[in-house]
Amino acid sequence: MEARSRRNNLFFASNEGLVVWFTGLSSSGKTTLSRAVYNLLMQAGHRAEILDGDVIRRKLCRELGFSKQDRDENIRRIGFVANVLKRHGVIVLVSAISPYREIRQEMRNRMGNFIEVYVNAPLSICEERDAKDLYRRARAGELKGFTGIDDPYEPPFSRKLPAAQIGNPLKRARKRWLKRFMLIPIKR
Amino acid sequence: MEARSRRNNLFFASNEGLVVWFTGLSSSGKTTLSRAVYNLLMQAGHRAEILDGDVIRRKLCRELGFSKQDRDENIRRIGFVANVLKRHGVIVLVSAISPYREIRQEMRNRMGNFIEVYVNAPLSICEERDAKDLYRRARAGELKGFTGIDDPYEPPFSRKLPAAQIGNPLKRARKRWLKRFMLIPIKR
Numbered sequence A, B: 001m002e003a004r005s006r007r008n009n010l011f012f013a014s015n016e017g018l019v020v021w022f023t024g025l026s027s028s029g030k031t032t033l034s035r036a037v038y039n040l041l042m043q044a045g046h047r048a049e050i051l052d053g054d055v056i057r058r059k060l061c062r063e064l065g066f067s068k069q070d071r072d073e074n075i076r077r078i079g080f081v082a083n084v085l086k087r088h089g090v091i092v093l094v095s096a097i098s099p100y101r102e103i104r105q106e107m108r109n110r111m112g113n114f115i116e117v118y119v120n121a122p123l124s125i126c127e128e129r130d131a132k133d134l135y136r137r138a139r140a141g142e143l144k145g146f147t148g149i150d151d152p153y154e155p156p157f158s159r160k161l162p163a164a165q166i167g168n169p170l171k172r173a174r175k176r177w178l179k180r181f182m183l184i185p186i187k188r
Helices: A030-043 A053-060 A068-087 A101-111 A123-129 A134-139 A169-182 B030-043 B053-060 B068-087 B101-111 B123-129 B134-139 B169-182
Strands: A018-023 A048-052 A091-095 A114-118 B018-023 B048-052 B091-095 B114-118
Touching: A018 A030, A018 A068, A018 A101, A030 A048, A030 A091, A048 A053, A048 A068, A053 A068, A053 B068, A068 A091, A068 A101, A068 B053, A068 B068, A101 A114, B018 B030, B018 B068, B018 B101, B030 B048, B030 B091, B048 B053, B048 B068, B053 B068, B068 B091, B068 B101, B101 B114
Parallel strands: A018 A091, A018 A114, A048 A091, B018 B091, B018 B114, B048 B091
Antiparallel strands: none
């Protein structure tokens, strides 16, 4: 059974697992949102795992930089781990900037049960938050190839993607997303 | 519950999963043995996954070479993936030369439910098999830092490790190993 949207766009997970891929600018709220979803999934008795882009960079991609080639390789490694977890029935919440459309499409094609979530906070808000002090450094020229500043973010084309959220991710998220995830039936 | 040996050294898996780490020279039979164990586990209804060193090198470590530092990083990446799978109740069969004692110990310390299996085929037999034409190339000087030729393999100290097997891995393996794995109780 594949994950599919029915009626109210509810998400149905299967025994084969599911990958929910949060994409968006740095400080857009991907990690916050994925953690909130994770907590709700755990409360509901699901098996879930967060693959955070920052953690994966440390653990599996220490040598990779931020060229397009390196970013794509980084995404493929995240995808490899997500896929193997998915095969074992895990709901995998990936949180990674993943700025290029093409590689996100590659992930979708590879995985089957795949939901892309565009965390659509505008650059101005992300830069104001600047949770990791990265925008400031990018503006100061200390970081090169920073997404949104001197490297592109390619937003998804499709309107069928789960609706984006703007502003405070948790408040919006509760309304728009989390109730849907709560409705994923548990398969044991 | 932790994996522990009882009486006849039977292995008990738990809901938290288990990592079985096959270490040994190239062509010693690690992959053959891990596949045989995998098939039996699947027949018995377990959730299992093989992490093969060659595959992981392609997927997660393309840039790594065969210096001690790179080999250790390679093992840590395999360990990262094994650990996350184990947390979801999977029996993970790792097949990797992993020639250095220290990093194998690091894996054991990190993982808890961990069984190290030394696939103890002597160099002469491995070199005769030479399944991937690597020993020939190493002897010809085409490959540098090849385990067993010009890079060390450090066998495990402990006699408590599951008994090593020599010669035809499948024949021996059936007698010595596979029956034990068959006895892992299934937890659903």
